[in-house]
Amino acid sequence: VASGNYTVPFTKVSLEELLPDEAERRYAHLVLEACKDGPKEHVDVIHIDSTCEINDSVQINKVLNTLVNAFYLDCWRNEKGQMKTRVFACTG
DSSP states (O other): OEETTEEOOOOOOOHHHHOOSHHHHHHHHHHHHHHTTSOEEHHHHHTOOTTOSOOOHHHHHHHHHHHHHTTSEEEEEOTTSSSOOEEEEEOO
């Protein structure tokens, strides 16, 4: 990030630091892998963990929000759909 004469270096926090819980980190990896193929709607990423290690929607949304806030994922609303669900994609 540059501002005037000053430059502030920015580095991504590792997933290990960001998500100390192993199940949350595993879920995050699955979401990131799925989003490499292209944007995924919220309903697609909440059911991505076939082993159901994380089945609490609060915990799932916490992980997704953490990934967005840490710049691992971009997020926006699908304005064309009836439900206007959130869409996630890997950051560029």
